[in-house]
Amino acid sequence: xxxxxxxxxxxxxxxxxxxxxxxxxxxxxxxxxxxxxxxxxxxxxxxxxxxxxxxxxxxxxxxxxxxxxxxxxxxxxxxxxxxxxxxxxxxxxxxxxxxxxxxxxxxxxxxxxxxxxxxxxxxxxxxxxxxxxxxxxxxxxxxxxxxxxxxx
Amino acid sequence: xxxxxxxxxxxxxxxxxxxxxxxxxxxxxxxxxxxxxxxxxxxxxxxxxxxxxxxxxxxxxxxxxxxxxxxxxxxxxxxxxxxxxxxxxxxxxxxxxxxxxxx
Numbered sequence: 001x002x003x004x005x006x007x008x009x010x011x012x013x014x015x016x017x018x019x020x021x022x023x024x025x026x027x028x029x030x031x032x033x034x035x036x037x038x039x040x041x042x043x044x045x046x047x048x049x050x051x052x053x054x055x056x057x058x059x060x061x062x063x064x065x066x067x068x069x070x071x072x073x074x075x076x077x078x079x080x081x082x083x084x085x086x087x088x089x090x091x092x093x094x095x096x097x098x099x100x101x102x103x104x105x106x107x108x109x110x111x112x113x114x115x116x117x118x119x120x121x122x123x124x125x126x127x128x129x130x131x132x133x134x135x136x137x138x139x140x141x142x143x144x145x146x147x148x149x150x151x152x
Numbered sequence: 153x154x155x156x157x158x159x160x161x162x163x164x165x166x167x168x169x170x171x172x173x174x175x176x177x178x179x180x181x182x183x184x185x186x187x188x189x190x191x192x193x194x195x196x197x198x199x200x201x202x203x204x205x206x207x208x209x210x211x212x213x214x215x216x217x218x219x220x221x222x223x224x225x226x227x228x229x230x231x232x233x234x235x236x237x238x239x240x241x242x243x244x245x246x247x248x249x250x251x252x253x254x255x
Contacts, residue, residue, distance in 0.1 A: 032197045032198060032212055032243075033212060037212075037214040072218060072219065073218045073219075074218070075222070077224075092216060095216050096182060097214060097215075097216065099214050099216075100213070100214050100216045100217060101211060101212070101213045101214065101217055102211060102212040102213075103209065103210075103211045103225075104209065104210040104211065104212075105209060106207070106208050106209065107228075108203060108206070108208040108227060108228055108229065109201075109208045109209045109225050109226060109227050109228065110167070110225070110226040110228060112225070112226055113209075113211075113223065113224065113225045114222070114223070114224040114225075115217060115218075115221060115222055115223050115224070116217065116218040116221065116222045117216055117217055117218060118178075118180070118216045118217070118218050119216075
């Protein structure tokens, strides 16, 4: 009897082995930060994008449900009121690869984006703001999932 | 070629809220088919949004974004009649670009 967690860990291992062996499609364009998307922790993902160690901050907000009925579609929003944001990151702690999305923000848009993500199981979700002055701020929120969104 | 995106851009004051619904499988590369083989990953990697031809937002996505992805953002200074263009590229090199007018 394998738990879901073990199965997911195993398929992640297989996926990374395949990636090393070159079986998975490689990045279609150079701009896609592959190392960041393969990171297993928030610190690694931020580092792969050239940021310093993330610091928790009240000025970054993450919006989402407390309980998501369907882990395949979890609406989450990342926002900050601080000026000088370069990048917003969205991470799901217990997914096989933590990084879900990177948004490169310009001055013409507000640092406030929403999307929908998949979650394999109940987990902390993090919003990270990488500032122009090199600071990296984050906020977290726990979202409980009653039906996982990975595997099938 | 994938199905068109559904884009809605609504101006309120000097801000325009843009909502986009893309049509894409967003396969994670973690699932297995009925024969136990891994289904290869197939997902949107990069999304670009432009306001009257000027890029205002780019996003890099991983496979953990939901199927038929949704994206919402706010463009400052866009007014009714302006053009909002969205385009994406997936990891197989497929592309799609659609345009909407701010209302």
